[in-house]
Amino acid sequence: MAIPEAIRNQSVPKVDSQGKNLADFINLPEPSKDIFAKTLPFYGFMQDITEKQYNHWSRELVGPSANRVMIHDKYTGSVREMIMMASNNYLGLTTHPKVVKAGMEAQRDYGAGAGSVPLLAGTNDIHRELELKLAKFKGCEDAMIFTSGYSSNVGIVSALVRETDVALNDRLNHASIIDGCRLSGGSLRAFRHNDMESLEKALAHCRKKYDGILLVVDGVFSMDGDIADLPKIKELADEYGARVMIDEAHASGVLGSNGRGTPEHFGMEGEIDIVAGTLSKALGVVGGFVASSKEVINYLRFYARSNMFSTAMTPAAAGSLVAALDVIQTEPELRERLWYNIRYMIDNLKALGLDLGNAETAIIPIIIPDEDVLRDVSRYVHSAGVFVNPVYYPAVPKGLSRLRLSLMATHTQEDLDTTLGVIEDAVRKYGVI
């Protein structure tokens, strides 16, 4: 039942958003014992940022996610075009004709849904074809798919890490890995981001204290766009008897001369124990996967609860993904264009004097430490027609809030130059440079 209108109007507090962020609304003292009471102050905060036109969450796209998008703009009440600089559709495959056509054919031939969980009646031959292709692409014995990258990470980690084991994480690992650790019943530890001294210390400690060690890193870090030091990570893992899991969400299709990801980038294919990732970014569709030895995959099919208890991926998604894996390998010019765009934007944003952290891939953070300034910059950039997301604490550490740009192979020179012009105007206007 909804909160009664009279109570709601009386008690939604007016919240001034100045200097506040999402974390300020977690664990507030409860004004009453009603389980919904906690939702009211946050609602007041959202009302305030919407009135000030700072609310750019969940902008509605009217049409496909491409380099240019049409959005329904709640502030102007109109449908308008924007340059999309916030999508993970790195190679532009969401609208690739072969990928779209294969999905439509799979939907026609197999129906709209899989009808059951994968272990019971929900596995189509097209799902298995996708798994075998993924295993080959990642240089592993076998692979399995999930309905999202989030559920694959949660499933893998929670299945493998038991009470006496530990999951050892880079501090900037994705939330899905952390959630998997929390569900696992095992221990959760972290080392400083991509800091190999900190990792070695943590490994030495874990080796004494726990049984199995699952050392987990993102290949490309989702908020910073830098690359894990995989050779050193693997060397240390071997020294301390840890297994390595890498989340290739932002690396598959992007890194390596054939787009096979971080291990290919470092010439280490076949050396990483567990290669996981999502099928929703460079692959352009939706879903997650894990590739590993046949024994690990067989185990996960039965113990990764997010797979076992959840209906299989739609046939349309599986059909599109089979085609997407082919396109990634047969159209290297997409990756070449993406890398041209990455270099062009990093060079030109740095030339403006902006702080991009250690960005080196398609994700480019522009660090703007003051969240109130970031809100103003973000509102300006939105009204000037560039779609980019601001990221605030707690999604990133305090003092490291940022505009997060994502580049695609389908961005034209005009898209890049217009975006640079808009960002330059915004950061000058609000004193970032």
Ligand code: PMP
């Ligand atoms: N891992 C990383 C590093 C990610 O950035 C994401 C996507 N936000 C995920 C996993 C989850 O993937 P999905 O969106 O397919 O659930």
